[in-house]
Amino acid sequence: MPETTTTALDKEQLRELVADVLDLDVAEVTDDADFMEDLDVDSLMALEITVRLEKEYGVRLAEAELTSITSLQGTYELLTSKLGDTR
Structure with a gap:
């Protein structure tokens, strides 16, 4: 039987990834906290988040999606949405 791998998206795991990149406590990364205004994300941090997301979840994010x-x-x-498109 062939083995299939799926990358399930867990919001808490995503929260931990973002908190790790931003060097913040997980509790600070609320669902609706604006990355730039509330969490002081600059363009380099945003790029690092994007790279980590692509690597962690095996997706390619188009510039328009950023x-x-x-x-x-x-x-x-x-x-x-991206993970649903690839299954």
Whole structure:
């Protein structure tokens, strides 16, 4: 029987990844906290988040999709959509 691997998207794991990149406590990364305004994310941090997301979840994010990565919820919704498209 062939083995299939699926990358299930767990919001708490995503929260931990973002908190790790931003060197923040996990509790600070709320679902609706704006990365730039509330969490002081600059363009280099945003790029690092994007790279980690692509590596962790095996997705390729188009430049136009990067505007969705402004909060944990927006990022979660984008990744859910991307992972759903690849299955």
